[in-house]
Amino acid sequence: MAVTIKDVGKVANVSPSTVSRVLANHPKISEATKRKVREAMEKLGYHPNLQARSLVVKSTNTIGIVMPNSAELALENPFFPEVLRGISLKARESHYGIYLTTGASADEIYQEVVQMVQGKRVDGIILLYSKTNDYIMDYLLKEQFPFTVIGRPFINAERITHVDNDNIYITKQITDYLLQLGHTRIAFVGANMEMVYTIDRLQGLQQSLEQAGVSFDECLVIYDAQLKNRMKEQFSKLLQDPHPPTAIVAADDFVAIELISYAEDLNIAVPDDISIVGFNNIIIGKYIKPSLTTVEINIYQLGVEAAKYLLELLKEDDFLPRRITVPAKMIERKSCCRKIQ
Incomplete structure (x- = not known):
């Protein structure tokens, strides 16, 4: 017989609604209660039915990741695996999965984003780039869909939470x-x-x-x-x-x-x-x-911050857009020297 949240609640000595809130990583549930519930889940071998849960709470527990071009080409650049590592860390802490765009052209990626939004496949989106005349960013703003950006938005920066270096x-x-x-x-x-x-x-x-x-x-x-x-x-x-x-x-x-x-x-x-x-x-x-x-430029930290603030945006109805600046520093090695006169 399948283990239910009622069973978990009994072992953890909390109500089923508290178990549900722990599964949603609700900020008002104490860390001690979360730990107690998770220990009970592990003891009973309980695995939440995320698909059924998403229908009830209207949440997918998934973050959409939008690449600047096809995933195959983007992932050849070490920037993207490293920034995804940072995003994945924060997503995993909040029990979120990630959904990557795979389109080979700008139009295909745009259509994927529309499907993510209209099909309610993700709760929020992170754009891994910022460029001029970006109709994906314009679309997300128009739809008032939760998103953050790695990079300074070319326009409407005051309306968009973004993470960047100076x-x-x-x-x-x-x-x-x-x-x-x-x-x-x-x-x-x-x-x-x-x-x-x-x-x-x-x-x-x-x-x-x-x-x-x-x-x-x-x-x-x-x-x-x-x-x-x-x-x-x-x-x-x-x-x-x-x-x-x-x-x-x-x-x-x-x-x-x-x-x-x-x-x-x-x-x-x-x-x-x-x-x-x-x-x-x-x-x-x-x-x-x-x-x-x-x-x-602290690529990993760019990813961590972009995910962190997207997750905060998803939790807080009165979340205000903000800019997060990740420090950058020069590393001096051997490829520069004083100009020979």
């Missing part, structure tokens, strides 16, 4: 660092102006140059679209400029590592001939030669 500030810091090493011709490689973090990082670089009295040269910005299967060609072209850069800020560590590889092919010494900085502090950056100077 990308302007940290890029200003690393540009100041390169200026202190004597570099004034500083390129930005891999800019994707659809992504808000890229817009902010480019702005940080420009602010640093302006405050140092160094003119910003648009020719030293190489956009993501220009790099598609042509990074070596674009890098070579950049170095052939009459006034080539002596330092590069790369959009992420992947781009930076690829540039270091191509520099070796082109007999360009890093950092003696050109200094390179990346973002995200992926593990391989520590072990390449030269080891990569980068920015630690």
Whole structure:
């Protein structure tokens, strides 16, 4: 005979309604009561019927995760497995599962989001990116569906709870660092102006140059679209400029590592001939030669905070939108040096 919440309540010496609240991780139930109920569940071998429960309480106990492109491509980038690790931790603590989008195009992902919302497949959604003209974000706002964003929303930021680094500030810091090493011709490689973090990082670089009295040269910005299967060609072209850069800020560590590889092919010494900085502090950056100077953006913590505040939003009717800033810091290694005069 199947174990019921009444059986659990008897063993834990609480009412069946208290057991239900523990299953829902209700904030007004004490940790001591939650522990007592969970011990009774374990002792009796009780496993809640989540599907039946979701019909009663109109909750799926599932968080939707929206990737910026197909899951297959996104998960090749170490950022996404790490941010998902942080989200999963908080979800698991509150007995939530996660539901990943798998669409291969923006339109397919949008349709998946509509199905999540209209089909009541998830209780809330986390967008793992923020970009300009995002009709998924617009749709979620229009539907007043609970969601949080990793990244600064391009518009309506005051209406949306979002978790981000201060990308302007940290890029200003690393540009100041390169200026202190004597570099004034500083390129930005891999800019994707659809992504808000890229817009902010480019702005940080420009602010640093302006405050140092160094003119910003648009020719030293190489956009993501220009790099598609042509990074070596674009890098070579950049170095052939009459006034080539002596330092590069790369959009992420992947781009930076690829540039270091191509520099070796082109007999360009890093950092003696050109200094390179990346973002995200992926593990391989520590072990390449030269080891990569980068920015630690605390990817895992971005995921933890995005899930934490989504879960709070789901519990509190009067939850106010907020911005959560996760600290970032430069990690100095061997890929930068003082400019040789």
